[in-house]
Amino acid sequence: MANPTREKTRILLVEDQADEQQIVTISLPEYNLICGRDFDEGLRLARQRYFDLYILDNWLPDASGIGLCRAIREFDPHTPILFYSAAGYARDIEEALRAGAQAYLVKPVNPEDLKLAVARLTSPVSHRESAAWHAELAAINEEFSIRYKESAERIEPAKEKLLRAEEKLIRLKAEKAFLAAGGARGEFARRWPSVFVKEVRNRHACV
Secondary structure (H helix, E strand, O other): OOOOOOOOOEEEEEOOOHHHHHHHHHHOOOOEEEEEOOHHHHHHHHHHOOOOEEEEOOEOOOOEHHHHHHHHHHHOOOOOEEEEEOOOOHHHHHHHHHHOOOEEEEOOOOHHHHHHHHHHHHOOOHHHHHHHHHHHHHHHHHHHHHHHHHHOOOOHHHHHHHHHHHHHHHHHHHHHHHHHOOOOHHHHHHHHHHHHHHHHHHHHHOO
């Protein structure tokens, strides 16, 4: 059963034409769409926030969408990237896919085709997600076994400070394992605060 409180899937659209931004917004009302107008703004937003999908125009005022795709892949190797562009030569499509994109739509695009492409790219991949979470849990359990021995020897006033540091370290290790197994940054960021940070504190409360 779907979770009614689940946050909307978040998409970053990098497109300098206002009418094209409006077309995509109208076509995808069920998604949380955030727009950037050029390379610099798109890269800044991608670094500052998490997204479940990037939609990039290949012709941007200050650079190419392919260059932006490569820049995003340097820090986010797994979140899907969809090109939505009037640059429709075979070499444009091939270069975009080599840069790390998963799909390429050539404008003008039928709204239904856009919806289908976005739905396909944002749908959970069950086996990949399962492997990612198993890798994350293994990293957490390994860290718990090490940190428990260290924390048991510390004095009471230092426990809360240590716990905060442990949570941060465990989260970083878990995120690294999750991304390495093919998970998306957005999915990790959504699930961690409501599940695993609470688990960390409950684990220590029972010690």
